[in-house]
Amino acid sequence: MTLTRDKKGVAGKAPYKVIGTRPLRPDGADKVTGKAVYGADVHLPAMLYGAMLRSPHAHARISSIDTSEAERVPGVKAVVTAADLPVIQDILTDLGEGVVNLRYTSNNVLAHDKVLYHGHAVAAVAATSTAIAEEAVKLIKVEYDLLPPVLDVLEAMKDDAPIILEDLRTTELGEKREGQTNIASHIQHRRGDLEQGFAAADIIVEREFRTGTVHQGYIEPHSAVGLYNDDGHVTVWCSTQGAFGIRNQVSELLKLPVSDVTVIPTEIGGGFGGKLGVYLEPVVALLSKKAGHRPVKMTMNRTEVLQATGPTSASYIRVKMGATRDGKLTAAEAYLAYDAGAFPGSPVGSAAVVILAPYKLDHLLIDGYDVIVNKPRSAAYRAPGGTNAAYASEAVIDELAKIIGMDPLEFRLKNAVTEGDRRADGPVYARIGFVETLHAAQEHPHYRAPLEGKHRGRGVASGFWNNWGGRSSVSASINPDGSVNLLEGSPDIGGTRASIAMQLAETMEIAYEDVHPRVVDTDSVGYNDATGGSRTTFGTGWAAYEVGLKLIDEMKRQAADLLEVDLESIAYENGIFSSNGDSLGFKEIAERIDESGHPVVASASVHPEEFGPGFGTHIVDVEVDPETGKVEILRYTAVQDVGKAIHPSYVEGQLHGGVAQGVGWALNEEYVYDDEGHLLNASFLDYRIPTALDLPMIDTVLVEVANPGHPFGVRGVGETPIVPPAGAVANAIYDAIGVRMTTLPMSPGTILEALWAQEES
Amino acid sequence: MADRVIVNTSINGEEATLLCEPRQTLLEVLREGLRLTGTKEGCSNGNCGACNVLLDGVLVNSCLVLAVEAEGRSVTTIEGIALPEGLHPLQQKFLEHAALQCGICTPGFIISAKALLEENPSPTEEEVRFWLAGNLCRCTGYDKIVRAVLDTAEAAPSVGSFGGETP
Amino acid sequence: MQAFDFATPTTVAEAVELLMGRNGDARILSGGTDLIAQLKEGRRTTSLVVDVKRIPEVTELRYHPESGLKLGAAVPCVVLYGDKEIVAAYPGLIDSATLIGGKQIQGRASFGGNLCNASPAADSIPAMIVHSASCLIAGPDGQRSVAVEAFCTGPGQTVLRDGEFLVAIHMPAPPVRFGAHYLRFIPRNEMDIAVVGAGASVVLDEAGERFEQARVALGAVAPTPLLVAEAGEYLAGKPVSEDVVDEAARLAKEAARPIDDMRGSVRQRKHLSAVLTRRALWKAIERARG
Numbered sequence A: 001m002t003l004t005r006d007k008k009g010v011a012g013k014a015p016y017k018v019i020g021t022r023p024l025r026p027d028g029a030d031k032v033t034g035k036a037v038y039g040a041d042v043h044l045p046a047m048l049y050g051a052m053l054r055s056p057h058a059h060a061r062i063s064s065i066d067t068s069e070a071e072r073v074p075g076v077k078a079v080v081t082a083a084d085l086p087v088i089q090d091i092l093t094d095l096g097e098g099v100v101n102l103r104y105t106s107n108n109v110l111a112h113d114k115v116l117y118h119g120h121a122v123a124a125v126a127a128t129s130t131a132i133a134e135e136a137v138k139l140i141k142v143e144y145d146l147l148p149p150v151l152d153v154l155e156a157m158k159d160d161a162p163i164i165l166e167d168l169r170t171t172e173l174g175e176k177r178e179g180q181t182n183i184a185s186h187i188q189h190r191r192g193d194l195e196q197g198f199a200a201a202d203i204i205v206e207r208e209f210r211t212g213t214v215h216q217g218y219i220e221p222h223s224a225v226g227l228y229n230d231d232g233h234v235t236v237w238c239s240t241q242g243a244f245g246i247r248n249q250v251s252e253l254l255k256l257p258v259s260d261v262t263v264i265p266t267e268i269g270g271g272f273g274g275k276l277g278v279y280l281e282p283v284v285a286l287l288s289k290k291a292g293h294r295p296v297k298m299t300m301n302r303t304e305v306l307q308a309t310g311p312t313s314a315s316y317i318r319v320k321m322g323a324t325r326d327g328k329l330t331a332a333e334a335y336l337a338y339d340a341g342a343f344p345g346s347p348v349g350s351a352a353v354v355i356l357a358p359y360k361l362d363h364l365l366i367d368g369y370d371v372i373v374n375k376p377r378s379a380a381y382r383a384p385g386g387t388n389a390a391y392a393s394e395a396v397i398d399e400l401a402k403i404i405g406m407d408p409l410e411f412r413l414k415n416a417v418t419e420g421d422r423r424a425d426g427p428v429y430a431r432i433g434f435v436e437t438l439h440a441a442q443e444h445p446h447y448r449a450p451l452e453g454k455h456r457g458r459g460v461a462s463g464f465w466n467n468w469g470g471r472s473s474v475s476a477s478i479n480p481d482g483s484v485n486l487l488e489g490s491p492d493i494g495g496t497r498a499s500i501a502m503q504l505a506e507t508m509e510i511a512y513e514d515v516h517p518r519v520v521d522t523d524s525v526g527y528n529d530a531t532g533g534s535r536t537t538f539g540t541g542w543a544a545y546e547v548g549l550k551l552i553d554e555m556k557r558q559a560a561d562l563l564e565v566d567l568e569s570i571a572y573e574n575g576i577f578s579s580n581g582d583s584l585g586f587k588e589i590a591e592r593i594d595e596s597g598h599p600v601v602a603s604a605s606v607h608p609e610e611f612g613p614g615f616g617t618h619i620v621d622v623e624v625d626p627e628t629g630k631v632e633i634l635r636y637t638a639v640q641d642v643g644k645a646i647h648p649s650y651v652e653g654q655l656h657g658g659v660a661q662g663v664g665w666a667l668n669e670e671y672v673y674d675d676e677g678h679l680l681n682a683s684f685l686d687y688r689i690p691t692a693l694d695l696p697m698i699d700t701v702l703v704e705v706a707n708p709g710h711p712f713g714v715r716g717v718g719e720t721p722i723v724p725p726a727g728a729v730a731n732a733i734y735d736a737i738g739v740r741m742t743t744l745p746m747s748p749g750t751i752l753e754a755l756w757a758q759e760e761s
Numbered sequence B: 001m002a003d004r005v006i007v008n009t010s011i012n013g014e015e016a017t018l019l020c021e022p023r024q025t026l027l028e029v030l031r032e033g034l035r036l037t038g039t040k041e042g043c044s045n046g047n048c049g050a051c052n053v054l055l056d057g058v059l060v061n062s063c064l065v066l067a068v069e070a071e072g073r074s075v076t077t078i079e080g081i082a083l084p085e086g087l088h089p090l091q092q093k094f095l096e097h098a099a100l101q102c103g104i105c106t107p108g109f110i111i112s113a114k115a116l117l118e119e120n121p122s123p124t125e126e127e128v129r130f131w132l133a134g135n136l137c138r139c140t141g142y143d144k145i146v147r148a149v150l151d152t153a154e155a156a157p158s159v160g161s162f163g164g165e166t167p
Numbered sequence C: 001m002q003a004f005d006f007a008t009p010t011t012v013a014e015a016v017e018l019l020m021g022r023n024g025d026a027r028i029l030s031g032g033t034d035l036i037a038q039l040k041e042g043r044r045t046t047s048l049v050v051d052v053k054r055i056p057e058v059t060e061l062r063y064h065p066e067s068g069l070k071l072g073a074a075v076p077c078v079v080l081y082g083d084k085e086i087v088a089a090y091p092g093l094i095d096s097a098t099l100i101g102g103k104q105i106q107g108r109a110s111f112g113g114n115l116c117n118a119s120p121a122a123d124s125i126p127a128m129i130v131h132s133a134s135c136l137i138a139g140p141d142g143q144r145s146v147a148v149e150a151f152c153t154g155p156g157q158t159v160l161r162d163g164e165f166l167v168a169i170h171m172p173a174p175p176v177r178f179g180a181h182y183l184r185f186i187p188r189n190e191m192d193i194a195v196v197g198a199g200a201s202v203v204l205d206e207a208g209e210r211f212e213q214a215r216v217a218l219g220a221v222a223p224t225p226l227l228v229a230e231a232g233e234y235l236a237g238k239p240v241s242e243d244v245v246d247e248a249a250r251l252a253k254e255a256a257r258p259i260d261d262m263r264g265s266v267r268q269r270k271h272l273s274a275v276l277t278r279r280a281l282w283k284a285i286e287r288a289r290g
C-alpha cells in the first residue's frame, strides 16, 4: 500500500482546526442517559435465557454427563455440552493481541474430556427464564475423576508435575520437542557476550520477582445473544472488542461459512484485552439451534467473569543487570516464566520485548517460558505481560541507580534508547520519544517538590509498549446537508468515535459536528481487526483519513461538473472548491448530490505497519503505614509520548485508566486459590480494584513526538500507561521504608512481612 | 413457585403496576420487566454501584432491593434524570469532562453524584471521593469523574437546580 | 435466586406469628444488603422472607439524653448519622455507620441487620459493644433483652430462637467525659471487610488524666465479635499514659484468637489487634477530653 501523507505535514507542524480540540463524543448523550445498548441490554422477541454449568474442580476427567433431568424441567428448551461442538483441528488465529489455537478455544468454550480449571464451562441450558435455566443447570449430573492440579508456574515446569494437556509438546526456540510437558514454549533473545558485559560492570544487581494472577476487571460482564436462524444463518449480538474476530471464531468453531455468521457489536463496557476471544458466543448459537431457532441470551455474573475469563498471567521473573559507577548499563539477563492458564498463550513474548526495551544494551540474554497451569486461560490485558516485566526490570534499574548514587531519571537518560538504536529483541527504533518523557519528568514540579513527612517516598519508573497497526476499513457517504456518515467496524470503548471523526473532519476541512460516526456490524463494513493493541485511533483514524481524501476527490469531480471546468483545475481549501475565480461551497455541492444521481460514497482500508511505539515515565509519591503495611498513593504524575493527541481529554483518560489499573495491580489485586485450585475471591469485594478513595488526581503530561508513520503523527496511547506503575510504586515504597518489595501485589500483609523479615535479620 | 405479587410503585414519576415474584430484585424487574436497561448490573451483590437508583430519594443498590419492597415507594433511575429542557447538569458535565470512557459505570455514578449534590451542594474533593467509593469504574481512574462532579457543584447557581425531590 | 414467599407484617405480634408458621425457615428482611446477596449466592435458603420495615418499633429512632438511644433494628445507617444529637452522643457507633459499605449500602444497611448476620468481622458490633448496647428481642414468649456481646454465638449464629426476632437495640446515654471510637483495617480505603476491627470507649476523670471506665472490643479475630473485658478491667483507675494504653493494646492482642484466611494471617491479625486497639483508645481519649 502506498501511504498518502497529510499535505499539512505531521503533528506539531500544522495548525490543526479539529485535532487537539476537545469536542463532546457523538455517543455521549446515549451513554449519560442510559439509552446506550450494551451486551446485556439486547432484547429480542421470543428470546430465551441461558445459564452455564461450571466445573467445581480445578483438574478432573469428565467420566459422564447426564442432562436428562435438566431437559425435563418445564421451560427448558435446550441443553448443550461439548458433544454438540464440531471436532476442530489445530487452527491458529490472531485475535489482535496474541495468537490462539482454536482447538483449545473450542475446549475452553465447553470442556471436552477434562475440566482444566475451577469454573471451566461444562454444559449450558436455555430456558424461558434465567431462574429456570439456573435451576436446570443444577440438575445436570457430571461425574468427575479428580486429578491433581498444578497452579504455580515453577511447579508446573517440573518434570514430575501433573500433566494438564496430554498432547502438549514444548516448542523449544522454534523446534518441537518430544515428551509430555506443561511448558508450551521457550523463546530467547540474545546479543553480545554476557560474560564480557558483566565483567565490565562495577555493580551487579540480581533479583527474583513473583507476581500474582490479575483480571482486567471490566465492569460489564460478558454477554451474548445468539440466533441460529431456520435458514442456517447465525447472528450474534455481543459486547466485544472485535466483531470480526468473534465472527471468524464462531464460524471456525461451528464449522460455518463465514458468510453465514453476522456479529452485531453492542456498546462495550470495558475490555482491556479480555473481550477478544469467544466464551458465550458459540454456546448461545448452539443453544439457539437446538431450541427451535429462538434467540438465546446468556450473561455471566461477576463470579463467572472472574472464574472463567480474562485473567493475565502470574509470573516468575529473574533479572540481573550490571552497570558501571558512572551509570552505564553493561549487560542484562532476564528469565521470565509466565503462566498461561489452562491453554498455551501467555503474553511472555511481549513481556520479553518490554522488559529491556527502554535501554541500550550491548550484551543481553532474555529467556521466556510459556507454561500452562490449572487456572482460566489467560487473555490479553492492556500491554499484555508488560506490567510484570517492567516491575522487575525497573526495580533493578532503581536499585542500581541508588547504589551508585545517581538520580534515577538521570540513570535512565544515560541508557535510554533513541532513534536508530536496536531494541533488545532486534528491531531498530524509528523516531521515539523516550528521552523526551524523561526530560519532561525531570522538569515537572512534582519531581522537584520536596517530599516531607515520615514514611513517605518517591519512585519513578519507565515503560514501553510497541503498539499495533492492524487492519481497518471504513465507509462514508455525504449527506445533502453537507455532513458525512462514517461507518466503522471498531467498537468504541473509550471515545474513538470522536477521535476517528475528528481525523475525518480535519482531513476534509469540515466541522467535527458534521461527521456522524456509527459502529456497524460485520455485514456492513469491510474487515476490521479488534479495538486493541492501542490501534484504533491510529489505524481506523488512518482509514478515516484515507476515506476523507477520497470523498474530497469525488466532490472535486462534482465541482468540476457543476462549474464546467477541468477536474485538474479544481482546488479545495477551507470548505471551498474553486477554479479560476469560480467557486462552490462544500455544502452547495452537497445539496445537489441526491438530485445529481451520483451519490458521494467511498471506502478505505489500511494496514499500516509503522505504528510507532510509546514510552512513558511515571512519578509517584507514597506513604507507608509501617504498623499496618498499607500504602497510600499521595501524588501521581504520568508522562507519556503520545505522538499527537487527537482528543487530549481521551488521551489523558487512557493515561488515568492505565495508572489506576497499574496501581491496583501493584497494591491489592490478585487471584487467591486454595491448594485444590479453587478460586476463593471471585467477587468485587475480595478482588480489590481501586475505588475513588484509593487514588489521588492523576497528573498527566502529554509529550507529542509525532509518529512519522501516521498522517497526523498518532501513536497508540492506551497500553503504555499500565507498564510503569507497579515498578514506580515499588521504588517509592523502597524510598519510604527501605524495603525492596519483590512480589505483586504489594499488599499490606506482604509489606508487613517484609518489614518483619527486615527487623528479624 | 411462590405466588406472584402485584406491586404498585412510581418509577421516574410515573405510576407503575408490576407483577413480580418475591425473589426478583428491583434491578431485575427494572431491566427485564420494564426494559429500563440504563440501570446496569456489574456484580449483583452490592460491590460496584452500577445498579444504583434512588428509592424515595435515598441512594441504594437496586441489586440488593427486592422489587416487592418498592410497594408504595418512588424509584428514580438514570432514565429519569434528564430535565425537560435537556440533559441534567451532571450529565452535561460528565460529557464535557470526558468522565466516561466505556460508559457502563456512568449511570450509577450520575445517580450517586445526584444524591450527593442534593445532600451536599458544595462538596470537597475528599467528600466526593468518599461518596463515590461504592461506585467502581475501571476505565477512568476516577480523575475526570471527580472533576465533573466538583465542576457541576461549582457551576450550579443553587441547590434547587439539581431537580428531583430531596429526601 | 430460589423462590420464596414474602410478607410485610405491621406489628411485632404478626411478625412472630409468621416466623412461628415456618419452623425456623423464615428470614427477616431489614436492609437486605446481606440477606439478598446471600440468598442469591445460595449461602442461605428460605421459604419466606419477612420484611419488618413496616413495623413501627423496628424503624423507630429515638434519643433522649437520659434514657439513651432506642435504635429500631431496621433503621439504616444513613438515617442514624443524619441525626446531629446522635452523632454527638455515640461517636463510635457513627464511625462504624460510615464505614459499612459505600453510601448506597448505607442507604439500606441497618445495625440490627449487621448484628443478626453475625459476621465475625461486622463493623457495627464492636462499636455497639463499646457503647454497652443491648438487644431487645421479641418472640412467642414475649420480649427479652441480651447484651450485644452475648448476641452472636458463632459465624452467622445468634441467640435468636425459633419465632424470635430482633426489634431494637438500646444504648444507654453516655456519661460525661465519655469518648468512643471504632476503626478497622482494610486493604483499600472503602468497600472491604475488616481484616481486624477495634472499638474502644472510655470515661475519664474530671482532669481527663485517669480512666474511670473503659471498654475494648475487637472484630474479625474470633468466631464472634469480642469484648476484651481484660483490657477494660485493666484500664479502670489507671492514669492515661502511653504505657497504660500500650498494655491494654497488648491485652487485646492476647485476647485475639484469629484464623488464617485470604483476608489476613494469624500473625497479621494479632499484630493489628494491638495497633488498632491503641489507635482506638487514643482517639476515644481525645474525644472524651473534648
Ligand code: FES
Binding pocket: B040, B041, B042, B043, B044, B045, B046, B047, B048, B049, B050, B051, B052, B061, B062, B063, B064
Ligand atoms: S450490580 Fe448492584 S452493586 Fe454491582
Ligand code: FES
Binding pocket: A219, A269, A270, B099, B100, B101, B102, B103, B104, B105, B106, B136, B137, B138, B139, B140
Ligand atoms: S467508564 Fe468504563 S467503567 Fe467507568
